[in-house]
Amino acid sequence: MAAREIDPRAPEPPYRQIAADLIAEIERGELAPGKPLPSEKELTERYGVARNTARSALAVLRERGLIYTVSGRGSYVAQSVSEGESD
Amino acid sequence: MAAREIDPRAPEPPYRQIAADLIAEIERGELAPGKPLPSEKELTERYGVARNTARSALAVLRERGLIYTVSGRGSYVAQSVSEGESD
């Protein structure tokens, strides 16, 4: 289990760091529209955080319309919204 | 079956109380090596907890090598390899 670079002491809270990381993956096309994101459980393992923290990160993407979540199924990359969703 | 004594407000969380109870059963020989443990459904009824809580208890035993689980079948007492540590 290779944990990603998350610094709990950085000014940016972990859930935002994770969100930024996932957004970068989407923008690089590593996560294409319609494709599933890692499950909450996988995110907790990948980043070494609690489930609530992983969920908070997903909430950021959801609020930006970058992903949608299906109960019991997972989260998926939204069908190409508009380009230029920089921070 | 009669529900076991689980106190949701004790310092020890329910899943650990259940794990301790099952471990005691194994150590008393009431659950012999190779014998099936109660199903998750039965554990929820016996202890009055949610399925996830019963699963968390089983996970404790699995991590200690006391049991093994077969998908679609159930969990079984491991063939005594080494004695588990006391808590």
Added chain:
DNA sequence: TTATATTTGTCCGTATGTATG
């Protein structure tokens, strides 16, 4: 083979309590 029931596996939604800065 097909169908059904049981059991475990994997998800997400939500809530509470504790702790820290």
Added chain:
DNA sequence: ACATACATACGGACAAATATA
């Protein structure tokens, strides 16, 4: 008080594996 994070718990839903009819 508030935001953040972790641990724990309950619930619902569906998939996958297994066993049996």
